[in-house]
Amino acid sequence: MNASDPRLARAAAVAGGGLVLAAALLELLQIARPFGFPFWAWAVATLAGLALLWQGLNALRQDLGARVVAWILAIGVLVVIVVPFGFVVVLGAFQRRVDLLTGPHVIPPSPTTVAFDQLMRIPYFEEGLRNSLLVSTTAAIVTTLLGTLGAYAIARLRFPARSATYTAVMIAYMLPGVAILVPLVAIFKGLHLIDTLPGMAIGHIALTVPLVTWILIGTFEGVEPELEHAARIDGASRLQALRRVVLPVTVPSVVTAAVFGFVLSWNDLLVSKVLYVGSTPMLAPAIVNLMDPINRIEPQLSMAGLIASLPVLTIALLMQRYLIRGLGEGAVK
Amino acid sequence: MASGVATARTMGNRFSRLSIRRESQAYALLFLVPTTLLFVGLVGYPVLYSLLLTVSGRGAAPGQLGAFVGLANWARIASDPIFSQAVVQTLMYVIPAAVLGVLVGLGVALVLNERFPGRRIVRAALLIPWALPPVVVAAMFQWFLDSRRGLLGQWLVNAGLVDQSPIFLGGVPGTLYMLTAIHIWKTMPLLALMFLVALQYLPNETIQAARIDGASRWRRFRYVVLPFLRPTIVAAIIIQVLITVQLFDLIFALTGGGPGRYSTYNVYFYTFKTTFEQTDFGYGAVLAYIVTGFVVVLALLLTRGRARSILS
Secondary structure (H helix, E strand, O other): OOOOOHHHHHHHHHHHHHHHHHHHHHHHHHHHOOOOOOHHHHHHHHHHHHHHHHHHHHHHOOOHHHHHHHHHHHHHHHHHHHHHHHHHHHHHHHOOHHHHOOOOOOOOOOOOOHHHHHHHOOHHHHHHHHHHHHHHHHHHHHHHHHHHHHHHHHHHOOOOOHHHHHHHHHHHHHOOHHHHHHHHHHHHHHOOOOOOHHHHHHHHHHHHHHHHHHHHHHHHHOOOHHHHHHHHHOOOOHHHHHHHHHHHHHHHHHHHHHHHHHHHHHHOOHHHHHOOOOOOOOHHHHHHHOOOOOOOOHHHHHHHHHHHHHHHHHHHHHOHHHHHHHHHOOOOO | OHHHHHHHHHHHHHHOOOOHHHHHHHHHHHHHHHHHHHHHHHHHHHHHHHHHHHOEOOOOOOOOOOOEOOOHHHHHHHHOHHHHHHHHHHHHHHHHHHHHHHHHHHHHHHHHHOOOOOHHHHHHHOHHHHHOOHHHHHHHHHHHOOOOOOHHHHHHHHHOOOOOOOOOOOOOOHHHHHHHHHHHHHHHHHHHHHHHHHHHOOOHHHHHHHHHOOOOHHHHHHHHHHHHHHHHHHHHHHHHHHHHHOOOHHHHHHOOOOOOOOOOOOHHHHHHHHHHHOOOHHHHHHHHHHHHHHHHHHHHHHHHHHHHHOOO
């Protein structure tokens, strides 16, 4: 393409944009109600359209083509992420089961919240939801308290075996759950903690403490030591320095760490399943119970999924800036 | 609680009479006591107890130590066909998940690194797969991929790509690859976010300099961006391997290890089955040690190379 001819470039861009848009519309129509538009035509038109857009717009202004193409690709990414969740979990939760017998529906033919009422009448689900809220909140709070103290000590204080402690936290953080669960079950049986709410909470704290401590070590290492030195010279004890000086400047990171702890506990299946015998159901195993491929009731399953994902999803969207930073720094679990 | 704080305060006053180093150590002790108790009780002791389990026969009750059997449990891995199958299948999960997950994640990050309207919405959407509980992801795809009532099958038929809705979750080894695909759907956004955060630290002057020297977009990516991202890519691969080796929830919720008897087992799932369903704690502990050993070695590699490259 001749970059020096703006009219040609503009024409190419318009043609490319038109091709991409038209092909996408036709393909959407085809998927909704087939009329004989072949898939390869969509693929060819989209690729050709993107190429024209890229060349044409880049010739008009530096990087403009790249930006527009990135924008279109980002819409594709959005579709891949949002479509399964939106159509299956969100819309699926408000369908009637009989409507599903006539085939998959994208939009519920007769929207209803009956799945919610039905779900709340399933004892293990309703109880699992309550237990999970209680256990995960407790775990997040206790873990953050313990993790703050432990992480501050490892990040700031000088004591023998400090680097060994550091490595121990790291290994505990990475330790696969199955490695410690058998002895844990044995200990819990001995202490009559198995299948009780306190036992479940302790199990979940054990799950979350290493992760939260690990994140917080990084946080406290990032605080300027001079800040504390000033407070210490003014006569503050270590605990006062932590509470009055270090914590106020690290609130976002500490809250983020607590959220990571909550998410880890809320999403957990393994510990919840292994510590359960019959009286303290948790949410994740309850959802697996609803997943029987033959007898499952899809709208109920979707409603359960919606309920289970709402707390974390809400927090995630509200706190995205902090979470993204935390994830970027390697809070992987 | 209140009395605990009060105690800590009086102890604090007492501590301040000590030398700085002693005081530091005293506080370290105080701060670390709760965490240490938790670690010793809930992590350290179990790990050592598991070691005892690996050299014991079946006990009288679940979790109890049986008679000393030496290395008999360890010797079993050599002649256990399910174990070798699980190892191979673990690789069948890990390799595509690491390669495709990192490639797609990098691609998505490069796309979202361009400036265009709505970019923040897409970045926020990346948090959705991360935030969804794995069992919800499993439930969602069980229905989405269902051959009779699933939306995807219907759409593929309508698009004219297939004649009838494919059975996504039912073939061998197709089911394993479907699980891998779902796992990539769930983990790729996290990797993309990692790359996006790293890209923010890419010095703009370097890119501008390369641009002025006339480097094409591809060359700028190949010789400036890619070398800059190298440590992040290595970290992302290790993280993805670590997460995928411990893939459990999806297998448990979606296939239970089937179809057939073991076709979607990985070593981690086999460990769970051996331990908690066949209650063979000795052999289960051996398997758990193998998984743990692998994970810990990788994790050490990760923090060695990474703590400096990303966190600083």
